[in-house]
Amino acid sequence: MENSIEIKDLTKIYKIYKKPWHRVVDVFSKKKRYKPYYALKDLSISIPKGEAIGVLGKNGAGKSTLLKIITGVTSPTKGNISIDGKISALLELTSGFDSELTGIENIYLKALTIGITKKEIEKQLQVIIDFADIGEHIYQPVRTYSSGMKSRLGFAISVNVDPDILIVDEVLSVGDDVFKLKCIEKMEEFKKQGKTIFFVSHSLFTVKTFCNKCMWIKDGELISYGDTGEIMVQYENYLKEERSKEIEKKQQQALENNTQAQILSKKEILQFSNFAFLNANGEKSNKYDYMEKIIFKVDYEVKRPMNGLRWCFTIRDAETREIFGSDKKSEDNLLKEEIGKHTLKVTLEDVMLLPGKYLLSGEVTNATGAMFMSYSNKKPFYINLNKFCGTGIQYIKHSYENKSI
Numbered sequence: 001m002e003n004s005i006e007i008k009d010l011t012k013i014y015k016i017y018k019k020p021w022h023r024v025v026d027v028f029s030k031k032k033r034y035k036p037y038y039a040l041k042d043l044s045i046s047i048p049k050g051e052a053i054g055v056l057g058k059n060g061a062g063k064s065t066l067l068k069i070i071t072g073v074t075s076p077t078k079g080n081i082s083i084d085g086k087i088s089a090l091l092e093l094t095s096g097f098d099s100e101l102t103g104i105e106n107i108y109l110k111a112l113t114i115g116i117t118k119k120e121i122e123k124q125l126q127v128i129i130d131f132a133d134i135g136e137h138i139y140q141p142v143r144t145y146s147s148g149m150k151s152r153l154g155f156a157i158s159v160n161v162d163p164d165i166l167i168v169d170e171v172l173s174v175g176d177d178v179f180k181l182k183c184i185e186k187m188e189e190f191k192k193q194g195k196t197i198f199f200v201s202h203s204l205f206t207v208k209t210f211c212n213k214c215m216w217i218k219d220g221e222l223i224s225y226g227d228t229g230e231i232m233v234q235y236e237n238y239l240k241e242e243r244s245k246e247i248e249k250k251q252q253q254a255l256e257n258n259t260q261a262q263i264l265s266k267k268e269i270l271q272f273s274n275f276a277f278l279n280a281n282g283e284k285s286n287k288y289d290y291m292e293k294i295i296f297k298v299d300y301e302v303k304r305p306m307n308g309l310r311w312c313f314t315i316r317d318a319e320t321r322e323i324f325g326s327d328k329k330s331e332d333n334l335l336k337e338e339i340g341k342h343t344l345k346v347t348l349e350d351v352m353l354l355p356g357k358y359l360l361s362g363e364v365t366n367a368t369g370a371m372f373m374s375y376s377n378k379k380p381f382y383i384n385l386n387k388f389c390g391t392g393i394q395y396i397k398h399s400y401e402n403k404s405i
């Protein structure tokens with residue numbers, strides 16, 4: 001066979017059951033209770049020997065399903081697949097590992113499942129152990145391994161069993177940078193030996209630098225296959241379009257929420273209650289000494305979720321001149337979107353307001369920054385006259401110097 005893999009009209013349908021027990025009932029009944037889900041649709045492709053192919057596609061596109069069919073982990077619903085050569089695959093970290101067995105025992109187990117004899121694996125054992133480089137852990141059960149250690153052992157086995165076709169599915173993402181480089185070097189070596197490599201990664205940079213060909217899968221269909229440079233441009237443009245669609249959708253949603261808010265009474269969306277000023281001991285009081293902590297709190301109930309609502313506050317003097325308004329764009333003061341009751345609390349520290357009466361207003365703005373509703377309307381609080389002398393609104397630190405010249 002000229003090609004290492006030939007795929008014709010490959011389709012994989014998963015059965016999606018609404019309830020788990022439908023799966024059991026279906027075995028005994030003629031009425032089918034599942035919805036068919038096409039993870040792959042009539043995919044055809046021929047892969048010549050010696051290519052390093054990057055498999056591109058968003059989450060759920062069908063990449064792993066394709067690789068699982070190629071490796072025989074799962075069978076296709078329809079279509080044909082011919083493979084020329086020995087496949088070694090690193091699909092998932094746990095694939096092929098028995099977590100109760102040690103690293104060494106798992107090397108034998110995995111090799112046997114690929115069809116490698118005990119004798120052959122004994123020849124390679126030290127090379128695999130050295131490549132994995134996990135020290136004494138190799139004698140411990142795999143269940144005690146970190147994900148990085150599993151990835152090291154899995155990769156070490158996969159690349160050291162002399163495969164003709166190597167399949168690596170996103171597992172490099174858990175290894176550290178030194179190990180990643182070691183893996184890439186090993187894969188480069190394979191490329192030079194004319195072996196076929198399938199490489200799935202969401203790191204476009206790694207795919208660009210390593211793969212000479214790419215295939216792009218979208219919703220189970222093969223969109224394109226060709227030189228990496230060409231396919232990458234198509235794929236990156238698609239990702240950019242998807243991203244701008246997402247942003248547009250969010251903006252539209254915010255707009256719809258606002259329109260909905262105009263139709264609904266605001267109290268059907270959000271309701272505030274129990275506004276109170278507190279002192280540093282948590283007792284209700286709106287009278288403070290100079291520089292004492294000023295605390296206020298208010299409860300709110302989200303009745304319908306609405307995104308982008310922010311709560312702010314403004315402090316005014318007795319004649320309603322603004323002294324301070326809180327930041328209206330910060331991420332810190334977004335209201336919660338979950339339906340239910342929540343509470344807000346603000347602590348004002350080192351307030352250098354001079355004795356007198358002040359007013360606190362609290363308001364909520366919507367995603368466009370416009371006023372949505374108020375949660376406290378000019379509530380008064382007082383700074384006591386017992387400690388401080390001076391005039392105006394705020395104390396300004398100063399020092400005196402008086403010298404004869």
Ligand SMILES: Nc1ncnc2c1ncn2[C@@H]1O[C@H](COP(=O)(O)OP(=O)(O)OP(=O)(O)O)[C@@H](O)[C@H]1O
Pocket residue numbers: 014015016037038039057058059060061062063064065066
């Ligand atoms: N056993 C299963 N039963 C039902 N649906 C499944 C099953 N396995 C995969 N799917 C569905 O098939 C689709 C393709 O899954 P697949 O794992 O191949 O995607 P992928 O491109 O590898 O995604 P990712 O980049 O997230 O790994 C997804 O929508 C997934 O939910």
